[in-house]
Amino acid sequence: VYRLLQVGRRPPNYPPGPPTLPIIGNLHQIPAENGHIQFQKWAKEYGPVYSLILGTKVMIVLSSDQAVKDLLDKKSSLYSSRPETYIAQVVSGRHVVPGGYRVLLMQYGDRWRMAHRIYHSILNIRAAKSFVPYQDLENKQMLNGLLDEPDSFIDHLRRYSFSLTTQMTYGWRSDRLDNPKLKALFYNLHEFSKTMGTTAAALLDLFPPLRYLPDFMLPARRYAKQLHTVEKALHKGNWMEVKAKLKNGTAKPSLCVDLAKAQDTEGFSDEQAGYIAGNLLEAGSDTTAAQLVGFVQAMLLYPEVQKKAQEEIDRVCGDRMPDMDDEMDLQYIRACIKECHRWMPTAIMGIAHSVIKDDEYMGYKIPKDSTVVLNVWAIHMDPQRHKNPSEFSPCRYLSDLTNSIESAQSKDPSQRDHFLFGAGRRICQGMHIADRSMFLAVSRMLWAFRFEPAPGHPPPDPAALIPGMLVQPRPFPARIVPRSEKHAHAVRDHWAECRALLDEEAQWREIPRGMPLSTYEPPAAAEKEKM
Numbered sequence: 001v002y003r004l005l006q007v008g009r010r011p012p013n014y015p016p017g018p019p020t021l022p023i024i025g026n027l028h029q030i031p032a033e034n035g036h037i038q039f040q041k042w043a044k045e046y047g048p049v050y051s052l053i054l055g056t057k058v059m060i061v062l063s064s065d066q067a068v069k070d071l072l073d074k075k076s077s078l079y080s081s082r083p084e085t086y087i088a089q090v091v092s093g094r095h096v097v098p099g100g101y102r103v104l105l106m107q108y109g110d111r112w113r114m115a116h117r118i119y120h121s122i123l124n125i126r127a128a129k130s131f132v133p134y135q136d137l138e139n140k141q142m143l144n145g146l147l148d149e150p151d152s153f154i155d156h157l158r159r160y161s162f163s164l165t166t167q168m169t170y171g172w173r174s175d176r177l178d179n180p181k182l183k184a185l186f187y188n189l190h191e192f193s194k195t196m197g198t199t200a201a202a203l204l205d206l207f208p209p210l211r212y213l214p215d216f217m218l219p220a221r222r223y224a225k226q227l228h229t230v231e232k233a234l235h236k237g238n239w240m241e242v243k244a245k246l247k248n249g250t251a252k253p254s255l256c257v258d259l260a261k262a263q264d265t266e267g268f269s270d271e272q273a274g275y276i277a278g279n280l281l282e283a284g285s286d287t288t289a290a291q292l293v294g295f296v297q298a299m300l301l302y303p304e305v306q307k308k309a310q311e312e313i314d315r316v317c318g319d320r321m322p323d324m325d326d327e328m329d330l331q332y333i334r335a336c337i338k339e340c341h342r343w344m345p346t347a348i349m350g351i352a353h354s355v356i357k358d359d360e361y362m363g364y365k366i367p368k369d370s371t372v373v374l375n376v377w378a379i380h381m382d383p384q385r386h387k388n389p390s391e392f393s394p395c396r397y398l399s400d401l402t403n404s405i406e407s408a409q410s411k412d413p414s415q416r417d418h419f420l421f422g423a424g425r426r427i428c429q430g431m432h433i434a435d436r437s438m439f440l441a442v443s444r445m446l447w448a449f450r451f452e453p454a455p456g457h458p459p460p461d462p463a464a465l466i467p468g469m470l471v472q473p474r475p476f477p478a479r480i481v482p483r484s485e486k487h488a489h490a491v492r493d494h495w496a497e498c499r500a501l502l503d504e505e506a507q508w509r510e511i512p513r514g515m516p517l518s519t520y521e522p523p524a525a526a527e528k529e530k531m
């Protein structure tokens, strides 16, 4: 009974936090939606490092740039695991693979390192640069879509990032958003996120004895198992299809080329290979699209920013559509992108890390296996870091010439632009790709179109978000019109030129020159032995 009564209590040497109740600790204070607002309030009250006691588990929340640097970056060998999530990892394949198949939620260890190395082969800076022709073509289809169906702008932004990622992952374009394979995959993913977010899932994480209950008493677990079966089949199916094409020599360059090499040398199942590929698709597509929806919202709410941005583009590019070579001459556009990432971050509370050993910080104990949250929103909205933080003001970044990775590596954390991409060893590997996709989209959309609030509708509310681990603005109407007939013609002409490069199935007739066929290096023999 004594031990049970200790559950939910905060030991005195832990970081401070809101008062707890026996057994549940702070569980009753975690809001079901818009958690970032409450987490920001607690940061103001309890400081840069605070703790929440959630039943049997501890959550440490880092709400200052310095704390993120000191722990997630400098002690990354301790802080790069992920918390155990029963529904996402244990139910989804832990009986086969420790920690489950999902790379994004995988615990730190050899299997994660292997996936990380395979991703690196396609996401490193050299490989990333060679994907610009893919980004260019998808971008031009997106601009043409905005011309034809401006009301469906969110769909066009999503297709843009999906199609880029399906090419990088599997080698095929996705020229339509209603591609049934993609629809099934994303339906399943959203259902899974929902199931992960249920109270039943939280209780199973926090009170492990409940896991002994039979399935009929745990409908959330039963449903998660069904979803996992469907998902595994989808991921494996997509992988097997490319694997067969690799064998008969018809596959296009993609992550799967390296994945097949890695499978030969490192020996893992087709299920795991399917997840490594499928997880890249999930990591790379919705995220970029969410940031672009945030950008459109900012343009409706801050017309003076839009005007300034267009003046810069007109000055530098005139009648010609911007391209990647213009990047360093369009500093205001670069600043707009950084400001979008700060002002409307889709990973609004990061993706939780976990610490693998007891540690100490600022005189407090950080216990082993704590969930460690990067409180992105509180840091982005800290008036000490950013004056008038709720205002969208690209001027804050006018003298910041870094790209995302350079900024993330700043020695002085107060100089880091934002924390959208996370920190430490789990930091986003797709930053080089995301930077380019964002630059092409933002500069060209502003070059070609005017963005205005839809007549008869109130301006969108930036606080209205679609909830989840990754948030984005709730859909809002917008009026998107070409800036002139000349701009509209140019958009059509560019897309017509691109279409000539595609076959009747809207796939590339010939792969653009310089695509990375394979850069994967098998691990050194000693390292392999450990695996």
Ligand code: HEM
Pocket: 103, 104, 105, 106, 116, 119, 123, 165, 168, 280, 283, 284, 285, 287, 288, 291, 346, 347, 350, 351, 352, 353, 420, 421, 422, 423, 424, 425, 426, 427, 428, 429, 430, 431, 433, 434
């Ligand atoms: C603006 C767009 C993007 C955002 C906001 C974003 C955000 C994130 C975040 C927050 C993380 C986890 C960081 C952490 O744990 O501290 C992450 C990891 C990752 N992202 Fe991105 N990402 C974006 C684009 C991309 C793209 C385009 C790709 C690839 C095509 C990609 C691939 C990955 C991968 C492979 C990981 C590592 C997963 C792991 O080690 O657990 N991301 N991203």
